[in-house]
Amino acid sequence: MEYYIKPTEQGPKVQKQLDVSVSVALNPEELTFLDPACGSGHILVEAYDLFKEIYLERGYRSKDIPRIVLEKNLYGIDIDERAAQLSCFALLMKARQDDIRIMHRDKLKMNVIAMQSTKHLDAGRIAATLIQEKTHRLIETNELFPELKKQPILSVKKTPGITQDDISNLIALFKDAKTLGSLIRISKGLKNSLEQIKAFINEKNNKRNPLEKETARQLKPFILQTELLYKKYDCVVTNPPYMGGKGMNGRLKSYLKDNYAEVKSDLFSAFIVRNTEFALPKGQLGFMTPFVWMFISSYEKLRSFLIDQKTITSLVQLEYSGFDGATVPICTFTLENAHNPDFKGGYVRLSDFKGAAVQGPKCLEIIQAARRTGK
Numbered sequence: 001m002e003y004y005i006k007p008t009e010q011g012p013k014v015q016k017q018l019d020v021s022v023s024v025a026l027n028p029e030e031l032t033f034l035d036p037a038c039g040s041g042h043i044l045v046e047a048y049d050l051f052k053e054i055y056l057e058r059g060y061r062s063k064d065i066p067r068i069v070l071e072k073n074l075y076g077i078d079i080d081e082r083a084a085q086l087s088c089f090a091l092l093m094k095a096r097q098d099d100i101r102i103m104h105r106d107k108l109k110m111n112v113i114a115m116q117s118t119k120h121l122d123a124g125r126i127a128a129t130l131i132q133e134k135t136h137r138l139i140e141t142n143e144l145f146p147e148l149k150k151q152p153i154l155s156v157k158k159t160p161g162i163t164q165d166d167i168s169n170l171i172a173l174f175k176d177a178k179t180l181g182s183l184i185r186i187s188k189g190l191k192n193s194l195e196q197i198k199a200f201i202n203e204k205n206n207k208r209n210p211l212e213k214e215t216a217r218q219l220k221p222f223i224l225q226t227e228l229l230y231k232k233y234d235c236v237v238t239n240p241p242y243m244g245g246k247g248m249n250g251r252l253k254s255y256l257k258d259n260y261a262e263v264k265s266d267l268f269s270a271f272i273v274r275n276t277e278f279a280l281p282k283g284q285l286g287f288m289t290p291f292v293w294m295f296i297s298s299y300e301k302l303r304s305f306l307i308d309q310k311t312i313t314s315l316v317q318l319e320y321s322g323f324d325g326a327t328v329p330i331c332t333f334t335l336e337n338a339h340n341p342d343f344k345g346g347y348v349r350l351s352d353f354k355g356a357a358v359q360g361p362k363c364l365e366i367i368q369a370a371r372r373t374g375k
């Protein structure tokens with residue numbers, strides 16, 4: 001929290017909005033926090049500590065806090081299986097420090113997942129196994145009574161509410177999930193029918209028929225990943241992957257062209273836009289990204305999007321090689337998921353302080369000076 005850039009003094013209109021967002025009426029158990037490219041979980045672990053502070057402040061018993069934070073507050077997605085496992089492990093170790101018996105109590109239901117691909121699944125076979133769409137053809141009257149006038153053929157389709165197409169579409173959506181990951185969007189249609197599909201798959205999963213049961217079991221992870229991808233979160237924070245067009249495979253390139261046309265130059269810029277979709281209106285977002293988007297012409301549309309539709313609440317620009325081990329010039333910034341033109345953001349420019357070692361201390365110096373002077 002020492003690096004927190006507290007909003008400077010605002011006009012009365014903005015101040016009123018800020019007061020609402022830190023209201024004691026907020027129920028911390030309803031707050032959700034997502035890192036959609038969570039890697040080994042550094043950001044989620046920091047978020048764990050913040051939530052813990054919030055619960056302690058509210059008088060929760062410390063041993064009750066870890067389960068609530070892991071089950072209700074924190075969400076993570078990655079395309080990499082190992083990364084997601086490491087995130088879970090890091091969070092579990094955190095939780096265990098606060099409740100040594102956490103792993104011996106009821107099974108923990110964490111919300112950190114590695115995206116799963118459906119490439120290996122045969123959509124047609126699965127859909128047909130789960131749903132026998134019976135088409136009953138009514139016999140034409142003139143087949144029985146040739147003397148009668150020819151009648152049109154009628155057919156009746158009998159389905160259990162959802163169709164083979166619903167199942168096939170769900171499977172098709174995640175064919176390239178290991179490449180596209182959190183950038184996959186969930187259509188309104190799928191969102192609306194998901195509860196029905198979920199209930200149907202759960203029902204099949206409880207059936208005696210081993211084939212149906214096994215088929216339903218194969219689909220279960222895709223229900224959870226659909227839910228995490230369409231859910232809206234109060235807070236979305238990430239250090240997204242950075243990858244220009246040259247590093248992308250054909251599928252990723254064409255997906256960005258079709259779905260993120262205005263920000264397709266790099267994966268990080270697509271993630272900036274995607275994260276604003278993950279966030280609730282007025283939700284809070286945090287990023288660590290290359291700082292090129294502030295300067296070069298290929299990111300003009302991204303700049304307009306951020307300035308005209310969102311609010312930059314703080315931004316720290318590091319010096320060109322300001323981060324040890326990273327070969328890209330970096331900035332960190334926070335957004336509010338709403339356009340609030342009267343908001344005065346807090347900006348720190350570290351370009352004149354050379355060397356990774358001085359970046360942190362200089363940043364703190366500037367933040368503390370701003371806190372003292374209220375500017």
Ligand SMILES: C[S@@+](CC[C@H](N)C(=O)[O-])C[C@H]1O[C@@H](n2cnc3c(N)ncnc32)[C@H](O)[C@@H]1O
Nearest residue numbers: 037038039040041042078079080180181182241
């Ligand atoms: C810069 S790292 C994030 C590091 C992370 N903050 C940590 O604590 O380890 C970017 C992560 O994004 C993941 N990733 C890449 N493409 C992705 C996608 N399309 N959807 C979700 N995650 C993705 C990578 O597997 C990697 O773990």
